Amino acid sequence: MANNYIGIFDVIGPVMVGPSSSHTSGAATISWMARQILSGVPVKATFTLYGSFADTYKGHGTDRALIGGMLGYRSDDVRIRDAYNEARKSGLQVDFVADRETHVSHPNTVDILMEADDGHTLLIRGESIGGGRVRIRKLNDIVVDFTGEYSTMIVGHKDVTGTVAYITKCLAEKKVNVATLKLFRKEKGKDAVTVIETDSFIPEMLKEKILEYETVTSVDVIEV
């Protein structure tokens, strides 16, 4: 998927739990990514659905797909069908809100507010953009834009000079090649998020090394 050509398995695929690549497969992927970014085990998740998601989520199993993703299931995992039961067994509390009033820029949009077992919370906005592909558009109140089609590192930090230089130095030391690097922030000098997409696997040691830097507050990795 990471390469920019349409291959055999982009046409014959994805392998997925039905019935809809955008309403089911994409929903599971957004929620799965949200869980990877949360750093911690989610105990509560509130899903606010907009647009077409709000209108048809039950019949498309969008709710089960979202719960499944939050439990760590990929979009081809048959346990998605029984996701409500699985959530109960795992002690994950879930709530759904269908918001048919608020205007959103993409018809298949979901906001996921998560609470981890250590009490910290994270809000993520995701869009299911067709064929099972997705885009993350918001982390808390910062507008972002990434797809998870590459190995992706999400670094939360203060918008202070030198932070990005430190991150790229660490990447270079571990010989991780950067495909894209984007910094998102709300205001100069306040909270920022740097999203780095790489051509190879991101080692655990690299995360720890980056987390050592004083202005860095969180490091999360999504592997393809």
Place this chain on the structure above:
Amino acid sequence: MNWDFKSAEELLDLCSEKSLPISEVMIRREMQLGETRREAILDRIDASLRIMNTSVDRAISDPVRSMGGLIGGEAKRLDDLDESKKICGPIIHGAITNALAVSETNASMGVIVAAPTAGSSGVLPAVLISMYEHGNIDMDTLRRGLVNASAIGYILTRNGSVAGAEAGCQAEVGSASAMAASALVEMLGGTPERCCEAASVALSNLLGLVCDPVRGLVEVPCQTRNAIGAVGAYTAAELALADAGLNIPLDEMVRITYDVGKALPESLRETAKGGCAVAPSLCAECSKEAAWQKARSLM
């Protein structure tokens, strides 16, 4: 050697230059662009075929109701049909049954291979598995068929559309039907030109097909549309193999299908606002008037 191609014309040039079938050109393209080995590709093809097979079997052996409750059990009823009433013969009867089965698996949250989409995921397994079971096709030929289909699907994705919301059901079931038609021709030993001709005929025969899912769900009329996509593939393949097909080159037909799709009103592009989606008897919620009239007629 550059194995990439951007159109059916370029694909046919590569095939004739190297005297290779479409599937072989597509495999070499994948090896080159994906920097991968042939064995790895064939392993994934086998995995896809296994999932397709399971998605057929599941709905016939253990039918369940769909998530939206509109379908479920139809494939088993076809399978149970009295032999004397199977008017289509074993290959096409098998394909119709398989197409319904995959649609049921999809609509009940089972695992399917989107090919090219989830909504049209019944067509290719329907045709391929029926050929394997009733048509004297061996496993290697079956793999070739699936790869051949992906080449046509790639051209349609690149130069047209495979999204119902963009270009109607002709872009989903129509594309799947064209892919399956081309696969059939290669599996039966037809030339690459005949493969593209079959794909073109299949597209033209479903030209204008609207996307009108009842309640917006991938159930009705998607399930039976998958069946006609499969049957249409056999029709197109047989016409092309006999050199009795259509003289519109595939690239032109892809363009024509895309243009017709964009000309469809929004109500007929997956919005559930037209076509079967507003059939009063099927859609109680979107037609309270019909419900009222029905209630009155029963008084």
